[in-house]
Amino acid sequence: MEDCTVNGYRVSAGTWLIMNLYKIHHNPLIWANPFEFQPERFMTTHKDIDERGQYFELVPFGSGRRMCPGVSFSLQILFFTLANVLHWFEFETPSNEAVDMREALGITNSKATPLEVHITPRLPVFVYDTTN
């Protein structure tokens, strides 16, 4: 290990660096309306961005040698679970009001207000019978 200079900043050997992912993921130079929940941006303006640590604008799993080893597992399970839940159930807010997508401050990302939803089966009843 040795001292180095990154972007004009002198960093002494042994310094602990903690990335501010919140700032990176809300950079208005990269993300238009960074505080708006716009998942469609990943199908339009940012459709070619990859979340596996190669594009430093979006690094939810970190990057490099210490990045999350659960990345492939997580991406498969997330899509699989979400697709299943949406296929099996209908989701509605109590009076069909819009979901408040504001965030609360914290180490992990959580909603500012609790999510209230009514969940109803959308398939014929016999499909949910796991004893068959």
Ligand code: HEM
């Ligand atoms: C959506 C789900 C997940 C997200 C967003 C996530 C995110 C992260 C992030 C940001 C790091 C730190 C990477 C770094 O220091 O650069 C990390 C580390 C780690 N993650 Fe995940 N993770 C997820 C799921 C999982 C799962 C399912 C597993 C295990 C089955 C896992 C195991 C680990 C381990 C062991 C580390 C430490 C790696 C190291 O320090 O060398 N993660 N994860």
